[in-house]
Amino acid sequence: MGHAYIVSPLRTPVGKFGGSLAPLAAADLAAHVIRAVLERSQAPHDSVDEVIVAQSYQSSEAPCIGRYAASLAGLPEHVSGYAVDRRCGSGLQAVIDAALQVQTHAADCVVVAGVESMSNIEYYSTKMRWGARMGDVAFHDRLDRGRVNSQPVSRYGVMAGGAAETAENLARDYDIGREPSDRYAARSHQLAAQAWKEGRFDAEVVSVPVPHKKGETKLFSRDEGIREDASLDVMAKLPALLKNGTVTAGNACQQNDAASACLVVSEAWLAKHGAQPMGRFVGWAASGCDPLRMGIGPVPAVAKLLPRIGLTLKDMDLLEINEAFAVQVLSCLRAWKLEGDSRVNVNGSGISLGHPIGATGVRIMTSMLHEMARRGARYGLETMCIGGGQGLAAVFERV
Numbered sequence: 001m002g003h004a005y006i007v008s009p010l011r012t013p014v015g016k017f018g019g020s021l022a023p024l025a026a027a028d029l030a031a032h033v034i035r036a037v038l039e040r041s042q043a044p045h046d047s048v049d050e051v052i053v054a055q056s057y058q059s060s061e062a063p064c065i066g067r068y069a070a071s072l073a074g075l076p077e078h079v080s081g082y083a084v085d086r087r088c089g090s091g092l093q094a095v096i097d098a099a100l101q102v103q104t105h106a107a108d109c110v111v112v113a114g115v116e117s118m119s120n121i122e123y124y125s126t127k128m129r130w131g132a133r134m135g136d137v138a139f140h141d142r143l144d145r146g147r148v149n150s151q152p153v154s155r156y157g158v159m160a161g162g163a164a165e166t167a168e169n170l171a172r173d174y175d176i177g178r179e180p181s182d183r184y185a186a187r188s189h190q191l192a193a194q195a196w197k198e199g200r201f202d203a204e205v206v207s208v209p210v211p212h213k214k215g216e217t218k219l220f221s222r223d224e225g226i227r228e229d230a231s232l233d234v235m236a237k238l239p240a241l242l243k244n245g246t247v248t249a250g251n252a253c254q255q256n257d258a259a260s261a262c263l264v265v266s267e268a269w270l271a272k273h274g275a276q277p278m279g280r281f282v283g284w285a286a287s288g289c290d291p292l293r294m295g296i297g298p299v300p301a302v303a304k305l306l307p308r309i310g311l312t313l314k315d316m317d318l319l320e321i322n323e324a325f326a327v328q329v330l331s332c333l334r335a336w337k338l339e340g341d342s343r344v345n346v347n348g349s350g351i352s353l354g355h356p357i358g359a360t361g362v363r364i365m366t367s368m369l370h371e372m373a374r375r376g377a378r379y380g381l382e383t384m385c386i387g388g389g390q391g392l393a394a395v396f397e398r399v
Contacts, residue, residue: 002103003266006095006262006281008275009260009262010036010206011205012260013224015354020210021258023211024117025117026065026116030113031072037111042275043263048075048111049080049101049106049110051067053082054086054113054362056088057142057357066083068081069113088355089390090361097112098264102264113259115258115259115359116358116360118256124140125138126140147387151388156291164242166292171327173296176330178240180326181248182250184351185251186231186232188352191345191346192347193352201367225352254354254355262365278372280399281396282311282396286391286392287304288300289391294388296391298391299332302336302383302393313381315378317375318377320345320368322385324355332383353367364382365382382394
């Protein structure tokens with residue numbers, strides 16, 4: 001098989017839930033970052049073979065968002081596209097799909113994007129297609145419903161506490177209390193704030209023009225969920241989400257709006273177009289796990305991946321574990337015997353930067369590759385825990 005290379009990974013700033021990016025639909029965000037990647041890479045539009053867009057909360061407002069965003073971004077009509085949903089792992093899975101196409105010579109240039117506009121996820125009813133004859137009709141919050149229904153109730157029971165319940169199960173399994181989770185959450189915000197202060201996100205972030213009232217447009221240029229005042233004392237004051245629990249709004253990931261994208265290309269495409277890649281896709285693995293302990297998913301995924309590619313955790317210069325919950329990250333680190341490891345999430349992650357579900361996998365890869373370039377690092381490991389009980393992992397090599 002051939003090699004697959006990552007070119008021009010970029011991302012938008014991450015918007016708060018109901019925040020600065022709320023006026024823009026998911027398709028608008030995806031198209032914007034795709035155009036930015038094409039411009040930065042100087043890739044001829046007619047050299048693109050495929051567009052893959054990850055989105056966990058897909059809807060009929062932009063069906064098959066891969067094709068929809070490709071058209072909206074101005075790519076030629078002959079460029080095909082499709083959508084990917086592996087929940088929290090969707091963005092990384094889109095990169096994997098593209099790499100597989102390139103490695104097997106099915107494509108030479110694939111545009112990959114991940115996007116989510118959680119601010120615009122709708123309410124819906126399952127009762128109105130044929131009309132309600134009598135009584136009230138319920139509307140479901142599709143954002144919340146996607147978490148509660150992430151596993152078959154007939155097999156696993158009702159997850160009454162939502163995703164936080166899965167984190168509390170890990171807190172008990174790995175004997176991790178509230179204070180370590182709050183301390184880790186404060187660290188995430190502090191690292192992200194420091195990264196912005198030192199300009200470490202400048203090269204990867206593409207500003208977004210956002211329409212406002214009276215026709216004016218404002219440029220959104222900075223992640224807006226970071227708490228620069230974060231400290232252990234601040235985190236400790238927040239109430240637990242579940243009775244006697246450890247998870248709070250402060251040590252769990254945010255709900256967000258954002259998009260990220262890159263090109264995944266072959267050696268032949270690089271030679272023809274003269275682009276400089278930032279990384280080489282080395283390998284990947286996925287694994288299932290107990291949906292009620294979904295946060296531990298990276299552990300079995302990494303256990304499958306590393307022997308397959310002949311590497312170990314010691315070979316990794318950077319490790320990225322999406323911060324669905326602080327206790328989830330700490331549980332994985334405890335399982336790997338890497339507690340306190342300085343290679344982990346060096347510029348923050350889901351707790352501070354946010355977790356726009358479909359975009360996160362591409363966002364993490366983007367931030368990691370840019371940091372690897374700054375450090376001269378060789379290998380980076382990206383992992384995702386996934387609602388419904390899965391783990392996903394991939395290794396990238398700097399070139």
